[in-house]
Amino acid sequence: MQNFQCVQTVTLLSSEFAGAAEPPDLSGQSKKVCSMDVKGIAVLVIGLLVAGSALYVGLWKFLYIDLTMRGWTAAKTNYPRLAEKMNLAFKQAALNHHIGEISGVFNGCQVAVKPDENAAIEVRFHATPDLFLSSIDPENMDPYHGMVRFDSDNAAFNRYFLTRFANPAISSALREQSSALEFVHLFVKKWARPIQRFDISRNGIACRFKYGGQTYIPTTVLESILPELCSFAQSFEALLPPTDHPAPAQPDAGSAGAPVND
Known part of the structure; x- marks a missing residue:
């Protein structure tokens, strides 16, 4: 009997040991x-x-950084068609990595669109007023010969154009007609963000845009802003006293803004 119990005990222990030795599922x-x-x-x-x-x-x-170059590629493709649509001339770029230029008379203004040169749009005045306004404020910049620093009585105008030089007659005329400068506020409110720099000089308006990596101006922006820039130029020039100096018939190769070191 004792032998049987021992065998049973060993058998049970062996069974448990064998069961414990099996790997779990x-x-x-x-x-x-x-x-x-x-x-x-x-x-x-x-x-x-x-x-x-x-x-x-x-x-x-x-x-306004175009990492994929999709906007630049679209502009390069669509500029010739847009120029034709706006009844302007398109000049093919000499280099493959450039877009080309659009120029001509649009809404009564001589215009030049230069996407490869600082992404700029230039609109000529009909005369050459002695003034220089800029949305930037270069350090240590003095008024040009015959011009003075001035403030208009329009706060929005003063806030946007940080540099304001003009001859005494023009500065006086702009102060006296400060309420008529409201169109500047409306334009700036709409377009200030994509514009990198806005200059008004003897040559007219020069507007540079932020669009990059490789500089360009989207066709949708160009089609919308060009009529407004022409209206801006005409409204602004209408506020100025007459001048005996006519503007050049064609825009030159440089920027419409006065030479300023960025």
Whole structure:
């Protein structure tokens, strides 16, 4: 009897030992771990895509940087058609990485669109008034010969044009007609963000834009702003006293703004 109990005890212990020695079934846990890994990778990929999209939109919306060159490519393709639509001349660029220029008479103004030169639009005056206004304020810049610094009585005008030089007759005329400068406030309110620099000089208006990496002006922007720039030039010139100096018939190769070191 004792022998039987010993054998039974040994048998039970052997069974338990053998059962304990068998590896546990981890297939369910492996499936869970794999499932978690796949979900984690998917979340990471989606997060990177969202972050990349947000970065692209942010660079375009706030810094006007065209990382993919899609806007520049569209401008290069569409400029000839836009020039024809606006009854202006298109000059093919000599270099493949340039867009070309648009020029001619538009809404009664001599205009030049130079996307490859600081992304600039120039609108000529009919005369050459002795003044220089700029949305930037270069350090240590003195008024040109025969001009004085002046303030108009229009606060929005003064805030936008940080540099204001003109001969005494023009400065006096602008102060006396300060209420008529409200169109400046309306234009600036609409276009200040994409404009990098806005100059008004003897040659007319020179407007530079922020669009880059490689400089260009989107066709949608050009089509919208060009009529407004011509209206701006005509409204502004109408406030100035008459001058005996006619403007050149054609825009020159340089900027319409006075030479200022950026």
